[in-house]
Amino acid sequence: MTIIVKYSDTKNNKTRYHLVSNQRDTEYIKQHYIKKESHSKHTGQKMIEFIYPHHTERFRIYELN
Numbered sequence: 001m002t003i004i005v006k007y008s009d010t011k012n013n014k015t016r017y018h019l020v021s022n023q024r025d026t027e028y029i030k031q032h033y034i035k036k037e038s039h040s041k042h043t044g045q046k047m048i049e050f051i052y053p054h055h056t057e058r059f060r061i062y063e064l065n
Contacts, residue, residue, distance in 0.1 A: 005060070051063065
């Protein structure tokens with residue numbers, strides 16, 4: 001399985017994408033970051049938000065089958 005991680009930083013107005021295809025790394029991401037509950041309404045997509053006083057950082061993780 002391959003995972004795409006989308007990183008958005010509102011303070012710096014930057015968006016980056018990272019493609020992860022190493023089996024060990026994808027398992028680590030799935031165990032530590034992809035939870036059963038999700039803030040996203042879309043299936044197959046999980047979102048993590050870090051909210052700071054002056055900006056928000058968002059990580060969206062997509063599973064590719």
